[in-house]
Each structure stands twice: as structure tokens, then as C-alpha cells.
Amino acid sequence: MKARPVNLLGRVYLGLVLVFLYVPILVMAAMSFNSSQFYMLPIDWSFDWYVKLAHNDRLLEAARNSILVALVTTVIASVLGTAASIAFFRYDFRFKKVLQAALFPPIAIPWLITGTAMLLFFFWSGIGRGLHAMILGHVALALPYVIIVVSARIKGFDPDLEAAARSLGASPWQVIRHVTLPYLAPGFIAGALFAFAVSFDQFVISYFLSVPGVSTLPVEIYTAIKKGFTPEINAISTIVIVFSITLLVIVSRFYRFGGDR
Amino acid sequence: MAVSDTTTAPIRRHRPSNARSILGLTGPAYLWLVITILLPLAAMFYFSFLSDVPLPGRDWQVTLSNYTAFFQQDFYRTLMLRSLRLGFEVALWCFVIGFPCAYVLAKTIKGRWREALFLMVIIPFWSNALIRVFSWTMVLRGNGILERFLDWLIPGFGSLNLMFTYEAVVIGLVHSYLPYMILTCYISLSTIDDDLIDAARSMGASRLTVLRRIILPLSMPGIVAGAVLIFVPVIGSFMEPRILGGREGTFLGTVIEDQFTSVFNWPLGAALSFILLACVMVIFAVFQPILRRAS
Secondary structure (H helix, E strand, O other), X not given: OOOHXXXXXXXXXXXXXXXXHHHHHHHHHHHOOEOOOOOOOOOOEOOHHHHHHHOOHHHHHHHHHHHHHHHHHHHHHHHHHHHHHHHHHHOOOOOHHHHHHOOHHHHHOOHHXXXXXXXXXXXXXXXXXXXXXXXXXXXXXXHHHHHHHHHHHHOOOOHHHHHHHHHOOOOHHHHHHHHHHHHHHHHHHHHHHHHHXXXXXXXXXXXXXXXXXXXXXXXXXXXXXXXXOOOHHHHHHHHHHHHHHHHHHHHHHHOOOOOOO | OHHHHHXXXXXXXXXXXXXXXXXXXXXXXXXXXXXXXXXXXXXXXXXXXXXXXXXXXXXXXXXXHHHHHHHHOHHHHHHHHHHHHHHHHHHHXXXXXXXXXXXXXXXXXXXXXXXXXXXXXXXXXXXXXXXXXXXXXXXXXXXXXXXXXXXXXXXXXXXXXXXXXXXXXXXHHHHHHHHHXXXXXXXXXXXXXXXXXXXXXXXXXXXXXHHHHHHHHHOHHHHHHHHHHHHHHHHOOOHHHHHHHHHHOOOHHHHHHHHHHOOOOHHHXXXXXXXXXXXXXXXXXXXXXXXXXXX
């Protein structure tokens, strides 16, 4: 209680940091409603750029691709990731530590390196580029997150529950279906949402694996920025950022960022 | 739990069907990682020793010239130093700004507010990085939001010309990676027992002494983890320097991108990528003990 003035100062500081973190995004959102093309102030409020956006086939096509890639990535990564998490929890085996350590590179190596390596290998091996190549890459990036999130949930699982179900005559499949999976559900959902967010916001990997005419939203936005962008980019960016922040707030209902608080 | 572990685990381990279950459950995920991470990196390593892309109709041979180019030409050395300096500066600024912020969150705010504020700090980090960098162009550009604000605050302030400078790249990257530092510092700060701080204070230690002798040493794992996790992606960044740095934004990352997307010298790009990867691995190896402690 004695430290009141210091505490107040701390709160003001925290507020300033939040201003730093959010102001650019808010400015962009405000400008997406400004009908002036040269960002004149005061803002002339209108939905012009959103209307224009609705007729921009390139961006809409890219948005559809983004959602498609993210959905497929989510399904594959959450199924494969959950299976691996169950194995890590249920069994002790010699290579467990190695396999767990192998999840580190996709997260830790700069995406520039993984992205260019994928471009080179996929092109050379005949896998090629395009949406299927992006899905290959996105799943690899999303898998570690799914495994980490699902494993965090699985840790609290009591194996006696499975044993009890078995002793009551449940088949192995029934045990998984009626005991293990329902318990895992929140972790599974959080992992799936994470996978979706990782894929939907992924730019670097998609950028190197895109072919002209087949790209995702971030790639299309980057191309537009480099070319000298149009204010429609503000509009689509605002939609994307609102969408991904909403998604993450939902994830936070299922998963505590940064462990127990 | 402990009892059931000791009674069931040994039995499970000796069942022959377990090996099949383990393979069935982990196999698909790891096969995927082999195809998308391991093989591409191996292919890139191979490419980095070639003179041209090994495709039918191309004339290529094995060579070291991609690596010798890096070590013999001043251009690449300057580039490397520039990228390392950028990584260092961004990590430092993130610490300077983020550490006090993490301290306020961990030690002076309690309950629901802490949770809500913590989430507010973390969420931008998970949202689209490209868009967050792009949003700075509207703030930093000539006659943009920042200049107008300063002009309103101090009439006749003039212009800053921040856009397309080294500083703009630093600002954008600090904005991108600051939540990382806040997160890692917050985690290690929240493990420090408040009684320890109170005890030191009651025995007459000044706030500065407490900070220097107790808080900073005990939160060092978090600080180092944050710095490493920021430094590594920053030295491999290319999109942020392109958008905010313009012609001033030439770093190792942008030169690698060029090799793959506009110059089409893939072997040179592969060699530069591997040199970058070597730097990353050295950093992780050096800080491994502290990183392990932090996690």
C-alpha cells in the first residue's frame, strides 16, 4: 500500500506500452474507413474501400485460398498432433526425447530458411508449388503447437480412468472414444484453433511456395504493398486482424498462454 | 497417479504391440516433418555446394564458390554484421521496454486485471505479423500520424523522415517482438517470491539494490530466453526491412530472399541460408543451459 505512487507510475507505463502495441493497428483500421485516398485528416468516414474490396476478385480469391489452406492444415495437424501427444503420454520409449526435441526446429529456425528450403526441395523433387505445397509446409509449422498444447492438457489425465473402462469391458477403441477423447476435447480444440491461426497468418512459407495467380491473403497483401498499395489493403487487413484477434481470444478460453497464472 | 504409473508402465513397455502403437501414433506426424523440414534442409545443404540448379539441361558441378564468396567479399561480411547488429539492437530495445512492463504485470497488478492485461499484451504477437508491420507505414510516413501528432504537440516540429530508414525497421521489429520479451520476463518474474523482496527491503536495501541484487539475477533466464527468441528471427527477417526500410533495408535476410525470388541464384541463396542457420545454431547451443532453465 505504501508504494501507491510507484504503482500508479507502473500502470501509466503499462498503458503506454499498450498504446505502442495497438496504435498502429487502430490507425490502419481507422484509415480503412477514410474515403480519402491520401489519408487526409480529419477522417472522412465511409465504407468506400470495403465496397471496392467486395469487387476485388484477386483479393477475394486469395482470401478463399487462405481459408481453404487453413482448414485443411487444421484438420491434418490436429489429428496427427493429437495422435503423437497420446503416444508421448501413454508410452515410454527410447526415442521419445529425440522425437520431442525434433519439434523444436520448425518453430525455432527462421521461416526464411525453412521457406526457401521447402521451395528448393519441392521444386526439385517434383512436388511443385501451389496450395498443396503450402498445406505441406503449414502443417509442419502447426504440428509442434498442436502437440505442445494437447500434451499440456493430457498431462492432467488419470490413466486409471482408462484402466477402469477396460476392466468394465470396453474395447481399446471404446476407451479412446468414450474416455480419452472427451477428456482431451478442450486441448484438442485449442490445438486446432492454434493450427488455424498459425496457417491463416502464415506469410513467409506461403510466399516462397506460391505461384503467380495462386496465393494466399498475406502473400497478396505483401505483393500489393510492394507495388504501391491501394487503400483496399487497409480494409482487408483490418478484417484479417479483427478475425485473427477474435480467434485468439477464443483460444485463450481453452488454453492459458504462458502457463498457470 | 504415481502408484498407477509404477504398476502399469513396466507391463506396457514389454508388450510387443506397443511398438506398433507408438509407430502408428507418432509415425504420420514425424513422416510429415521429415518430408517438410528434414529433407528440404538436406536438399538445401546439397544445393549450397553446386554451381547451378541440378536440373536436366543445366550445366552444374560441385563447388565451394558459394561459401568462398561469402568469406572473401566485404559485401557479405558487412551484411552479416548489419544483420547481427539489427538483432542485437532489437533484442536490447525489447528488454528496455518490455522488462519494466513485465515487472508491473507480475508484481503490482493482481487478479482478473492481470489476466486481461496479460492477454492484451500477448494477442498482437499471435496476429498477422505482416499486417502489423504494414500498419507502421501509416504512422511513420512523411506527414503521417506520428509527424502530425508531434506537430500538434509542439507546433512547428517539422518532419522526422523516419520512413525507409534503419530506425523504422528497428521500430517495426521491436513492435513485432516486444510481446515475446514481456512473456518470458513475466514468467520468470512471477516465480520470484515476494517475501524475498520484502525481506531485503525490511533490512534496508534500497529499491535499486533490490533490483540489481535480487530481481535482475533471478529473472536472468527469462531475459536471456526472450533475447534469444527475438534475436534469431530478427537476423532472418526480410519482410520487415523491405516494407519499412526501403533502400535502407538491405540485410542478410533480404539478400537471401533476392536469390530465390528475383536473382534466381538458388545455390548462393542456399549457402547464405546455411550460414544464417549456422549462426542460429551457435546461438542456441551457447544459450542452451539458460534456455532449458527458462522453460
